[in-house]
Amino acid sequence: MTVAPVSSEVPAILGGSPVRRTLLPYGRQSIDESDIQAVVETLRSDCLTTGPKVAEFEEAMAAWVGAKYAVSFSSGTAALHAAAFTCGLQAGDEAITSPLTFAATANCVLYQAATPVFADVLEDTLNLDREQVAARITARTKAILPVDYAGHPADIDAILRLAERHGLIVIEDACHALGAEYRGRRVGGVAHMTVFSFHPVKHLTTGEGGMVTTDNPVFAETLRRFRNHGISSDARQRQRAGQWHYEMVLLGFNYRLTDIACALGLQQMKKLEANLARRRQIAAQYTSEFRSMTGVVAPVVRPDVNPAWHLYPIRLDLTKLSAGRDEFFQALRAENIGVNVHYIPVHRHPYYRDRFGYKGGEFPVAEAAYERLISLPMFHGMSDNDVEDVVCAVRKVVGHYGT
Numbered sequence: 300m301t302v303a304p305v306s307s308e309v310p311a312i313l314g315g316s317p318v319r320r321t322l323l324p325y326g327r328q329s330i331d332e333s334d335i336q337a338v339v340e341t342l343r344s345d346c347l348t349t350g351p352k353v354a355e356f357e358e359a360m361a362a363w364v365g366a367k368y369a370v371s372f373s374s375g376t377a378a379l380h381a382a383a384f385t386c387g388l389q390a391g392d393e394a395i396t397s398p399l400t401f402a403a404t405a406n407c408v409l410y411q412a413a414t415p416v417f418a419d420v421l422e423d424t425l426n427l428d429r430e431q432v433a434a435r436i437t438a439r440t441k442a443i444l445p446v447d448y449a450g451h452p453a454d455i456d457a458i459l460r461l462a463e464r465h466g467l468i469v470i471e472d473a474c475h476a477l478g479a480e481y482r483g484r485r486v487g488g489v490a491h492m493t494v495f496s497f498h499p500v501k502h503l504t505t506g507e508g509g510m511v512t513t514d515n516p517v518f519a520e521t522l523r524r525f526r527n528h529g530i531s532s533d534a535r536q537r538q539r540a541g542q543w544h545y546e547m548v549l550l551g552f553n554y555r556l557t558d559i560a561c562a563l564g565l566q567q568m569k570k571l572e573a574n575l576a577r578r579r580q581i582a583a584q585y586t587s588e589f590r591s592m593t594g595v596v597a598p599v600v601r602p603d604v605n606p607a608w609h610l611y612p613i614r615l616d617l618t619k620l621s622a623g624r625d626e627f628f629q630a631l632r633a634e635n636i637g638v639n640v641h642y643i644p645v646h647r648h649p650y651y652r653d654r655f656g657y658k659g660g661e662f663p664v665a666e667a668a669y670e671r672l673i674s675l676p677m678f679h680g681m682s683d684n685d686v687e688d689v690v691c692a693v694r695k696v697v698g699h700y701g702t
């Protein structure tokens with residue numbers, strides 16, 4: 300094994316010159332002329348919303364992930380809300396999820412007036428620990444919401460077995476994991492419902508947008524009604540049938556994704572596999588550099604998965620560094636590397652602390668990871684030079700703070 304060279308340059312945070320002149324973001328979209336054309340065509344068409352592009356995008360996504368149905372939403376958060384509604388969560392119920400996620404994963408349980416219950420994560424993947432979930436199941440538990448942290452699939456088979464034993468629904472928050480593979484299958488065709496986001500930092504964007512995939516026809520129908528005010532047919536179906544009559548059968552929302560957005564999504568899908576390949580290439584380059592670099596720990600990949608690499612989160616080895624995560628973060632920012640931290644554990648946000656009385660320390664694995672996590676730039680539009688800049692900046696900062 301070769302040992303990566305240590306840089307002796309002065310870090311930018313101490314007045315040295317930064318590795319880059321402009322900030323490299325941690326994530327960003329790629330939009331090309333074909334995407335712009337697809338949107339323009341839809342703008343010139345008869346339907347700006349709930350037209351042919353919605354169904355086309357949904358069908359393409361269902362086929363691609365290997366699910367029977369896909370239902371689009373105006374955001375990943377709306378999609379999570381719809382999934383929480385569809386599994387029947389209501390006041391008095393509990394749903395178990397990871398504390399190391401974006402707040403929306405737990406918030407969707409609160410939207411249904413149910414209670415989110417956190418379970419700690421595994422040390423290696425930072426995904427839900429099945430044992431911790433099992434220990435928190437009560438008579439009130441109705442659902443489990445595993446999160447595919449950073450794009451590494453959660454151990455869904457183990458969670459599904461547990462859910463089956465207790466009659467629970469599994470909603471996989473795969474907002475990081477479009478295109479990830481779990482035991483040879485694409486994420487999206489495994490859990491009872493799987494949720495994706497099309498926010499610009501994700502693998503494919505529609506500006507804002509989201510999707511739920513499922514094999515369950517009853518779930519699919521409820522999801523469609525929920526996103527359209529609880530109405531049992533959409534305007535397009537009525538127009539085709541020459542009918543004006545419709546029925547509102549449940550209390551839904553307007554969570555529809557527009558035809559404009561779906562036209563963009565369909566066009567972006569054509570580049571999805573190439574984009575995933577590029578992210579995997581970048582991850583492989585990073586990992587080969589960081590495996591041998593003292594002070595940083597590369598993310599773990601289990602043998603039965605192929606991650607989608609939404610994020611590339613390193614963990615600092617604080618025993619080998621004279622600085623903490625915050626100083627390390629500031630030092631990388633000074634080099635113009637747009638690092639980020641994913642995530643402040645949800646239960647440590649003031650809203651959750653105040654409402655549920657969390658004091659911190661309840662989920663030691665997630666909290667210890669949080670103290671050491673830094674997400675490096677990871678997006679398919681990164682050039683080889685961008686990747687080298689990141690490696691160079693990390694080496695420089697490690698060289699300075701290494702003990």
Ligand SMILES: *Cc1c(COP(=O)(O)O)cnc(C)c1O
Nearest residue numbers: 374375376401403474496497498
């Ligand atoms: C992005 C994201 C969401 C929410 O998606 P939006 O489309 O931004 O509403 C939910 N959960 C996780 C884990 C995410 O990364």
